[in-house]
Amino acid sequence: MGDAAVEVVDLRRTFKVPERETGLRASVRSLFHREYRQVHAVDGITFEIGAGEVVGFLGPNGAGKTTTLKMLAGLLHPTGGQVRVLGETPHRRRPDYLSRISLVMGNRNQLQWDTPAADSFELNRAVYRIPPAEFRSTRDELVDLLDLGALITKPVRNLSLGERMKVELAGALLHRPQMLFLDEPTLGLDITMQKRIREFIGEHNRRHGSSVLLTSHYMADVEALCRRVIVIDHGRILFDGDLAALGGRLAAYKELGVTLADGAADLSGYGEVRSRDGDRVTLRVPKETTPQVTARLLAEHTVLDLTVEDPPVEDIIELLLAAGHKAP
Numbered sequence: 166m167g168d169a170a171v172e173v174v175d176l177r178r179t180f181k182v183p184e185r186e187t188g189l190r191a192s193v194r195s196l197f198h199r200e201y202r203q204v205h206a207v208d209g210i211t212f213e214i215g216a217g218e219v220v221g222f223l224g225p226n227g228a229g230k231t232t233t234l235k236m237l238a239g240l241l242h243p244t245g246g247q248v249r250v251l252g253e254t255p256h257r258r259r260p261d262y263l264s265r266i267s268l269v270m271g272n273r274n275q276l277q278w279d280t281p282a283a284d285s286f287e288l289n290r291a292v293y294r295i296p297p298a299e300f301r302s303t304r305d306e307l308v309d310l311l312d313l314g315a316l317i318t319k320p321v322r323n324l325s326l327g328e329r330m331k332v333e334l335a336g337a338l339l340h341r342p343q344m345l346f347l348d349e350p351t352l353g354l355d356i357t358m359q360k361r362i363r364e365f366i367g368e369h370n371r372r373h374g375s376s377v378l379l380t381s382h383y384m385a386d387v388e389a390l391c392r393r394v395i396v397i398d399h400g401r402i403l404f405d406g407d408l409a410a411l412g413g414r415l416a417a418y419k420e421l422g423v424t425l426a427d428g429a430a431d432l433s434g435y436g437e438v439r440s441r442d443g444d445r446v447t448l449r450v451p452k453e454t455t456p457q458v459t460a461r462l463l464a465e466h467t468v469l470d471l472t473v474e475d476p477p478v479e480d481i482i483e484l485l486l487a488a489g490h491k492a493p
């Protein structure tokens with residue numbers, strides 16, 4: 166295998182889950198004889214991530230993203246296939262490997278709850294055997310980049326969700342991991358804090374060149390950070406490539422944003438009205454008829470503003486998933 170940061174070939178993970186039938190009789194029967202079914206959480210995926218690359222990992226709930234990240238981080242054994250991260254087999258969990266990666270899960274706390282983050286940072290220093298001078302300079306850089314200030318001296322439990330995510334990220338980066346797995350790092354945060362976290366991730370990547378695999382339900386995160394995305398559904402990859410190509414390949418329509426002098430005009434004859442925000446109407450129009458539709462709008466109305474854009478990424482992914490479901 167080459168020197169990609171992540172190399173995954175036909176990776177699989179199946180879970181055996183008990184079938185739950187309803188009713189008293191079924192409950193009693195299940196005491197003696199349990200039926201199981203196989204859940205193919207990850208069903209044969211193949212991809213590579215280059216050194217320093219930031220890749221978005223997208224898919225609906227239950228698609229297999231977290232299961233994949235856990236296998237890459239060495240928390241779960243694969244049921245089949247091959248996985249190499251930084252040239253290592255993750256589930257062997259060699260200390261040297263663990264000191265070169267980090268997994269941050271937005272819905273999980275990894276720092277000690279009752280003590281200040283600064284104490285957990287010290288613990289990480291000892292666990293990862295970070296030389297004191299390197300530790301101080303990395304910590305100070307993270308405190309500065311994330312604007313942590315006094316936050317690291319307060320017990321973690323007293324921090325807001327956004328503040329906690331910032332100190333979590335700092336804790337996860339103290340040992341300067343080359344590979345970063347981020348599972349919903351902006352989950353539940355307000356827009357300002359989401360932006361702050363995403364800017365930090367971008368800046369950290371530019372400075373240190375670590376590779377990042379990121380899952381997020383917020384497309385703004387993905388659009389800001391990832392040129393490439395992998396879309397997964399039902400444990401299988403539906404798309405792997407440039408985010409821009411995803412739009413170009415799939416979107417058979419454009420979105421027109423129109424503001425008319427007559428804000429109340431009915432525009433349903435020009436295309437599908439997607440939304441109306443005050444005087445501004447968003448229309449979905451087939452790509453090939455966009456020039457004619459814009460020409461008609463301009464000829465038949467007093468147009469104050471007109472924009473032509475690709476549909477939002479959320480819509481494109483929705484189309485992709487719908488097409489994937491129709492595939493045999």
Ligand SMILES: Nc1ncnc2c1ncn2[C@@H]1O[C@H](COP(=O)(O)OP(=O)(O)OP(=O)(O)O)[C@@H](O)[C@H]1O
Nearest residue numbers: 180182204206224225226227228229230231232233
């Ligand atoms: N420990 C487990 N035991 C049984 N089934 C599991 C286990 N972990 C995950 N699954 C199942 O595997 C599938 C994939 O789950 P996974 O958490 O990887 O999805 P996801 O893409 O991360 O979803 P989300 O966006 O909701 O976090 C789901 O059907 C889930 O119920």
